[in-house]
Amino acid sequence: xxxxxxxxxxxxxxxxxxxxxxxxxxxxxxxxxxxxxxxxxxxxxxxxxxxxxxxxxxxxxxxxxxxxxxxxxxxxxxxxxxxxxxxxxxxxxxxxxxxxxxxxxxxxxxxxxxxxxxxxxxxxx
Amino acid sequence: xxxxxxxxxxxxxxxxxxxxxxxxxxxxxxxxxxxxxxxxxxxxxxxxxxxxxxxxxxxxxxxxxxxxxxxxxxxxxxxxxxxxxxxxxxxxxxxxxxxxxxxxxxxxxxxxxxxxxxxxxxxxxxxxxxxxxxxxxxxxxxxxxxxxxxxxxxxxxxxxxxxxxxxx
Numbered sequence: 001x002x003x004x005x006x007x008x009x010x011x012x013x014x015x016x017x018x019x020x021x022x023x024x025x026x027x028x029x030x031x032x033x034x035x036x037x038x039x040x041x042x043x044x045x046x047x048x049x050x051x052x053x054x055x056x057x058x059x060x061x062x063x064x065x066x067x068x069x070x071x072x073x074x075x076x077x078x079x080x081x082x083x084x085x086x087x088x089x090x091x092x093x094x095x096x097x098x099x100x101x102x103x104x105x106x107x108x109x110x111x112x113x114x115x116x117x118x119x120x121x122x123x124x125x
Numbered sequence: 126x127x128x129x130x131x132x133x134x135x136x137x138x139x140x141x142x143x144x145x146x147x148x149x150x151x152x153x154x155x156x157x158x159x160x161x162x163x164x165x166x167x168x169x170x171x172x173x174x175x176x177x178x179x180x181x182x183x184x185x186x187x188x189x190x191x192x193x194x195x196x197x198x199x200x201x202x203x204x205x206x207x208x209x210x211x212x213x214x215x216x217x218x219x220x221x222x223x224x225x226x227x228x229x230x231x232x233x234x235x236x237x238x239x240x241x242x243x244x245x246x247x248x249x250x251x252x253x254x255x256x257x258x259x260x261x262x263x264x265x266x267x268x269x270x271x272x273x274x275x276x277x278x279x280x281x282x283x284x285x286x287x288x289x290x291x292x293x
Contacts, residue, residue, distance in 0.1 A: 029241040029242045029243070030239055030241055030242065031237065031239055031240050031241060031242045032237070032238040032239040033236060033237045033238065034236045034237075034238060039238075042242065043242075044204035044205065044242050044269075045204065045269070046202040046203065046204040046268065046269035046270050047202070047268050047269065047270045048268055048269075049268045071272075073191050073193065073198060075193050075194060076191040076192060076193040076198060077191065077192050077193075078189065078190075078191050079190045079191060079192045079197075080188070080189065080190040081189050081190075082187040082188050082189060083187035083188075083189055083202055107268075108205075109203075109204065109205055109206060109207050109266075109268065109269045110202075110203075110204035110205065110268045110269015110270065111204050111205040111269065
């Protein structure tokens with residue numbers, strides 16, 4: 001099992017800002033596809049629900065952050081470990097054609113789905 | 126599979142692979158060393174839980190196993206799946222986790238820019254120690270993380286009967 005086959009990848013340089021939480025940060029794997037009306041972003045973030053996802057848009061940069069509270073198992077020894085709980089963070093630069101007022105997001109079964117509607121005039125082209 | 130027989134048994138081994146919470150002062154150093162070894166050997170396919178037919182780019186759920194005094198807890202990261210997509214089988218000495226992660230289907234005019242999320246079928250066999258209570262096993266799915274709790278059987282001690290020795 002090589003590094004790239006693992007489902008979660010540790011962030012090389014988590015964020016360009018200081019974090020207030022001393023936790024591991026992972027880069028979620030994403031799929032991005034485009035339809036006629038929108039661009040859809042899907043991110044695998046196991047352990048995250050609607051309440052723990054934060055999506056911010058600053059200028060052209062869309063940042064998705066997911067926080068996962070570690071589940072405590074007091075008195076349990078970790079016998080075998082392939083993953084570790086940690087937060088998720090990743091940033092994307094949006095193209096001009098996106099209508100920044102129409103961004104919708106849902107979380108289901110640990111997958112975040114962000115729908116970015118294209119602006120009216122770019123659709124006409 | 127032959128490789129597996131050469132590996133020491135997971136159960137009862139004192140070493141904690143890539144462990145986390147431990148109160149020992151050297152635990153941080155030990156953790157770091159374990160992590161280094163784990164990372165090094167990951168390329169050599171010596172994982173004690175080999176994936177049947179595991180191939181590059183296929184979905185391969187990550188699994189954590191914890192052992193407590195009363196139970197064993199297996200957790201697997203299965204983003205995008207729900208309880209209907211996963212099959213769990215408890216066998217005599219192993220837990221089989223299998224299913225398929227499907228690619229979302231939406232037809233017309235769909236152009237992919239990024240495809241990083243793996244999909245496909247998976248089949249993992251997790252070896253278990255003896256003495257688990259199969260009837261009380263339970264599994265829960267929450268936010269793409271599957272948690273299987275396997276309680277241990279009451280130790281056989283309860284059955285033994287003390288015999289009084291009389292002196293003559």
